[in-house]
Amino acid sequence: MTSHTPLLSLTDITKRFGTLIANNAISLDLHQGEILALLGENGAGKTTLMNILFGHYVQDEGTVRVAAGGDVMTTLPPGSPGAALAAGIGMVHQHFTLAENLSGLDNIRLGTEPLLSFGRRHAARAKVEKIITESGLDVDLDRRVDGLTVGEKQRVEILKALYRDARVLILDEPTAVLTPQEAEGLFAVLRRLAANGLGVIFISHKLGEVLAVSHRIMVLRAGEQAGELVTAQADRRAIADLMVGKAVAEVTRTPGARGRALVEFQSVSLGKPGHRAALHGVSFDLRAGEVVGLAGVSGNGQSAIAALISGLAVPDSGTMRLYGDPVTRADPRRLVAAGVARMPEDRQHDGVVGTMSVADNIAIEEVRSPGFSRYGFIDAKAIRARATAAIAAYDVRCPGPDAEARLLSGGNVQKLILARVLERAPRVILANQPTRGLDIGAQAEVHRRIIAARDRGAAVLVISEDLDELFALSDRFLVIHAGEITDAGPAETLDRATVGLLMAGQTHTPETLAS
Structure with a gap:
């Protein structure tokens, strides 16, 4: 039960970085005993606002006030983490x-x-x-x-x-590194802390968690307040519409037509023995016409799987086969030519070259192909024509094909990568954290495109820390823990609790544990 006494009050906070307005006249109150969820896409202004609250940034306008006893509020000096700590503001970052x-x-x-x-x-x-x-x-x-x-x-x-x-606890994406069971334990703790009078600001992009733990929801969009909702009166659709600013179409997955194995891992090991991020005797396959979801807490070997499928590494032992043939050397260009495409985890650093144009980034992985090269010379006209068509088809919002990729937002960089990946109709797709940081509308479009690629016969591996996303996309689940993989089976036979136990290294199902 929340009190009418505000623990914290932010009034008309504005922060500019050059010509970019990161926060525009944002006001927020947090009450004693309240869990306030702060939502918004990547770049909406959430982190900037919290950094101002904690004193890491100095606002250009506005004030931060905290309760000083009774009805008295005291103003925090800008840019002073020490003053924020002394006033009872604590922050737990995603990276400890x-x-x-x-x-x-x-x-x-x-x-x-x-x-x-x-x-x-x-x-x-x-x-x-x-x-x-x-x-x-x-x-x-x-x-x-x-x-x-x-x-x-x-x-x-x-x-x-x-x-x-x-007296105020800020949690930034606190469940990103937790299993579902650990997340539920965290929520129980937060409810107990709130019942004891603590005020909590819970930053997340997972709508199910927000609905489960918060009392009130504030949504930021493009640096401004998009609106507020009382959690008890909200649902996923209402939150999603507020985040995007328009109605969001839902994507429905229907069963796929599973074909032959295109990628096979047979007792594959990679990396330092005993290291959590290494792989230890891993076996699985990726089949045509199927989306396989790889679930796991970050740092359990997902990056090693991605490196192998991208051609950046080869197994230390065991065999990886592509279309039945062993892959014996690290050669990303060869795998691209063979029809393997990737959406990298770090799209800004590994996905695009910021100083190159949108057109060149779309063509970069196949610039030597006959479609973009003639008699040894690059066909700039063909590259630009492909980019113009892709910009329209994938709704890449940019000044045009000649614009530098570094000028694009995170969501539009992801759309650019999606266009590059899918326009050449690959046979194998690695989608590594495909919607991290994207708004709900952009997520839905990425999901739609991935399912459409599967329906065309591609084998798709989706690596994601968001179980909601994996359940929305996956025909079959693999779960990775400490470099070992469990084939959990078809998505229809699983629930979050079962997958969560496997993520924690438990090989028994909840039914087995209960017996």
Whole structure:
């Protein structure tokens, strides 16, 4: 139950970076006991606003005020993280900032008091144990952080903020590195913290989670407030329409026509033995006319799978086959020529060359092909014609085919990559985090195009940390944990709980565990 007393008030916050207005007159109130979800596509202004709140950025206009007791509000000095911390504002980033060689308790104390003081250590333990009892944030305080799970590390980060007497807790994409079970545990903790009077700002792009844990939803779009919703009165469609600014068409997946194996992994190992991101005796196949979803917590070997399918690496042992033939050398150009296409995880650095034109980026992987080259000379007219058609077909919003790719937004860079991948009708498609950072409308378009490619007979591997996306696209699931893969079977036979257990390394189904 929330209070009418605001813990935090942001009024008319405006922030400019040159001619770009990242935040435009944004106002936000957070109340005691409230979980406020902050939504918006990549570039909508969420991170900028939170960095202003925490003192990392200085706003050009507007004020940040915090409750100082009773009805009194005090204004925070701009650009002072120390003042934000002293006012009770805590922030847990998606990428943790813990000292791996220290214990959980010492990480919680780090930066607030001398670690070698035995008296303070004893008092600190008592305070932290009291917080654990009140919050449910159970963790082994004496274990070194490098021996904790990802979920336990996140709990240490939250305890660190609460140890500093945080009254406002900001969580930036907190479930991106968690299994569904760990996410549910986090939500239980947040509800308990809110019930004890804490105010929480929950930044996420996962609509199901927002609906499950928040009291109120604020949506940002292009640096401005698009609107607010009371969570109890909201649904996915209402949130999506607010994020995009128009009605979003839903994409419905129908069963595919599964064909022959185009890619086969047979006992493939790659990378440093014992390393979590390496692969250990992995076997699976990708078949024509099928979308295979690869689920897993980030850092469990997905990048190694992507490198192999992209031609950037070959197995240390075992065999990878393409159309029945072994792939024996790292040769991305050969795989592209053979009909393998990729949507890379880091689209800005690995997907496009920012200083090259949109037209050249679309043609870059097949510039030596007969369609773009004649008698050894590049056919600039053909390249430009392809780009013009692709810009129209994929709704790439840019000044034209000659515009530099670096001028495009993240969503339009992804559309450019999608055009490059799909316009040459590839036989195998690697879609690595295909909609990360895209708004709901752009996500729907990417999903539609991927399913259409499958229906044309392509074998598609989708790597994603978003289970909602995998269930929307996948005919079959693979789950990766610590470099090992489990074939979880057809999507229709699975649920989030089962996939979540496999992501955590549990090989039994919930039914087996219950028996």
